[in-house]
Amino acid sequence: MNNKVVLAYSGGLDTTYCAVYLQKVKGLEIHALTVNTGGFSDKEIEQIASRAKSLGVASFECVDVTKEYYDSCIKYLIFGNVLKNATYPLSVSAERMVQAIAVAEHVKKTGASYVAHGSTGAGNDQVRFDMVFQSMLPGVEIITPIRDLRLSREEEITFLKDNGVEMNAEKAKYSINKGLWGTSVGGKETLTSKSSATPCRPSNICRPSHSLMAWEGISMSAIPSLASKAG
Amino acid sequence: MGRDIHVGDTIIGIKGRVGFEAAAPVIIIKAHHLLEKHTLTKWQLYWKDQLSTWYGNWLHEGQMLDPTMRNIEKFLEDTQATVTGKAFVTLQPYRFTVTGIESAHDLMSSKFGSYGEMNKGWSGDDVKGFAKIFGNQTAIYHKVNEAAQ
Numbered sequence: 218m219n220n221k222v223v224l225a226y227s228g229g230l231d232t233t234y235c236a237v238y239l240q241k242v243k244g245l246e247i248h249a250l251t252v253n254t255g256g257f258s259d260k261e262i263e264q265i266a267s268r269a270k271s272l273g274v275a276s277f278e279c280v281d282v283t284k285e286y287y288d289s290c291i292k293y294l295i296f297g298n299v300l301k302n303a304t305y306p307l308s309v310s311a312e313r314m315v316q317a318i319a320v321a322e323h324v325k326k327t328g329a330s331y332v333a334h335g336s337t338g339a340g341n342d343q344v345r346f347d348m349v350f351q352s353m354l355p356g357v358e359i360i361t362p363i364r365d366l367r368l369s370r371e372e373e374i375t376f377l378k379d380n381g382v383e384m385n386a387e388k389a390k391y392s393i394n395k396g397l398w399g400t401s402v403g404g405k406e407t408l409t410s411k412s413s414a415t416p417c418r419p420s421n422i423c424r425p426s427h428s429l430m431a432w433e434g435i436s437m438s439a440i441p442s443l444a445s446k447a448g
Numbered sequence: 449m450g451r452d453i454h455v456g457d458t459i460i461g462i463k464g465r466v467g468f469e470a471a472a473p474v475i476i477i478k479a480h481h482l483l484e485k486h487t488l489t490k491w492q493l494y495w496k497d498q499l500s501t502w503y504g505n506w507l508h509e510g511q512m513l514d515p516t517m518r519n520i521e522k523f524l525e526d527t528q529a530t531v532t533g534k535a536f537v538t539l540q541p542y543r544f545t546v547t548g549i550e551s552a553h554d555l556m557s558s559k560f561g562s563y564g565e566m567n568k569g570w571s572g573d574d575v576k577g578f579a580k581i582f583g584n585q586t587a588i589y590h591k592v593n594e595a596a597q
Contacts, residue, residue, distance in 0.1 A: 290512070294473075296524040297500025298481040299507075305454035306473035307508055309466075314512040344459045345510035352513050399450070399470025407453075407465045 221329035223248045225320045228265040231335030231363050234373040236272045238362050247274040250323045252316040255283040255397030286315045308399030317349035331358050338364040450474040459509045479535035482546045487530050487553040
């Protein structure tokens with residue numbers, strides 16, 4: 218066993234927490250890997266890279282698997298006209314698989330004894346990552362701090378602040394996933410069965426407080442940038 | 449366009465709800481599906497639906513490494529041999545319409561007759577015989593059970 222851990226890193230709240238926690242509390246050597254499935258621009262990748270480095274990771278890499286993602290997955294979703302429950306094109310489910318496989322390959326390459334992901338204990342991703350790692354990485358220990366410590370977003374923000382890392386609190390309220398096959402947004406509105414939760418301009422989220430989602434009562438045309446884009 | 453809310457069953461058994469924007473995926477899928485409706489047979493479409501629904505659910509549940517997925521991919525790939533041509537899409541604010549297709553493999557060819565209009569490849573007698581045999585078992589069922597009452 219060595220003290221290397223490969224962290225599936227997106228630069229969001231959960232994976233930032235993992236990077237700091239695994240280093241400072243667990244004393245592990247962090248090898249952060251960002252898997253771009255087509256959702257990140259070059260500029261965003263630069264930002265993710267510089268943030269990772271500022272957190273003191275031993276290494277940071279970003280792999281672009283856009284083509285593999287298309288060839289091994291999206292292609293078949295088109296062939297099959299796959300819309301889950303006749304609605305959802307599996308934007309997140311599909312890319313999470315391809316990301317997990319890319320992370321597993323990075324673990325093999327670095328020879329790390331540990332692999333970490335920032336999934337909470339409440340969602341699908343924990344099962345997806347766990348199952349892929351179980352199949353591809355026998356003997357490698359899976360570490361999941363957010364799930365195991367049952368952390369809330371607020372607790373993560375506080376811990377990071379205490380360790381000198383500032384997170385955009387407004388943005389951290391939501392879980393946003395951008396990828397080649399769509400963008401999803403989860404957060405307070407999606408936790409109810411009634412609130413309108415249709416992303417307003419997720420493909421261009423730069424000022425989340427301005428218009429992350431189209432709330433009930435706010436028509437989309439009330440947001441000038443969107444109206445002009447649509448018109 | 450392509451904005452909606454997905455409500456579904458999570459792998460861990462609870463219901464989940466998520467907002468999404470996926471304009472390109474939704475348009476691509478709808479355009480592709482229309483092309484398939486023209487170029488595939490009834491039962492090709494039927495089995496594609498069955499298998500791809502299962503494929504999507506199993507992928508959603510994290511089982512991409514299950515070898516059954518590779519088997520279904522082969523089937524799906526094989527169905528695409530004649531699915532080629534043009535699909536026409538009109539984009540409007542907040543909505544789109546897939547208006548039609550053009551394909552050398554379009555099975556809706558007027559050479560063989562137009563639905564509800566004109567039959568060119570068969571006679572009325574052909575259909576009378578076909579209808580008699582096609583309804584044979586159901587007609588037998590009703591006769592037998594009327595007699596038994």
